[in-house]
Amino acid sequence: MEVFEITSRKEFMSQLLKSDLFDTFEVREVVIHSAFKILLDGKRNSDFYDTEEEVASSDYVTWREMKKKVYELMQGARMPSYFKIILSTNKEKTSALSSEVSTFFLNIQLKDNQTTCSTGCAYKGFTLDKSVDKIWDERIKKFLFKYQFI
Template sequence: MKSIQIKNIKKFMSDALIHETFDKFTISEATVKTAVSFVIDGKINRDFFGGDPDLPEDGSDSEESVSAAKDSSAKGNASGEFYREPFIKYGKIRHILFEIIKGKRTPVFFRLVFHAPRQLTEQILAEADTGFTMRDVNSLTFTATFKDGGLTVTTGTNLAAFSLDKSVDEAWDKYMEKYMEQFD
């Protein structure tokens, strides 16, 4: 776990709300406190899609996403279950957060909980040569918290079982430190 102080808050907010900088990540929660509080649960509600077996990984219903989901549904894991991202891609709800946050007044508080998508998690595990597999990692996360005029990004890892080996944590922390350098 690493805490990274964001120096260029204006650029971070512009990238988070207007640009595609964070769109590859999924988001499990967004909490924004302005005149009222808003809480968005990013967990994909599969019932909304009527049990469609071709539900895209990101919860969208574009033809391209459905096609990609069909291609990936042939690849099950060892337990016979098919992998699906549990949370919506940030890019699908970014415009909603923009509408909530835009205006002359800065929010009193916000917290955005992002998750690395499967492909990025696999990449980090491979590059770090940790010995861990996707089965060992529940999630790689980072939480952006704006409070008292400051913005902090905190990394986190959630392993399937307890381990004294911190190589996954270190690899994720290193990746996020480099990713957040653009906001120095």
């Protein structure tokens, strides 16, 4: 796990909430503290859909599906005092990176007026080899650097 401080917060938030840059990530959880606390669970509610065809193959909604709602909850005269967005890779992206991992995480957080991104990895079983963690850390670091967020 590695933590990266976002130095260009305005550009990062614009890309996160208004572009398609993060759209393929799945949403695990979103927490927003504004005048009240908002908790959004990214678990897909299959009872909501009329037919099986409408239910996607994933158990979690994508950032593309949820970002508009999150943007609406965050916009206003004042920035939330805190937020946390937990994103994860989809099955295809995860299996392309490693067969030992069930998913990779990207945690985005605003706390004490500082925005950070941290990485995480959920292994399928116990292992002492953390080389896959380092690969994910490096990919996220390159991604954040490429878009000049860090």
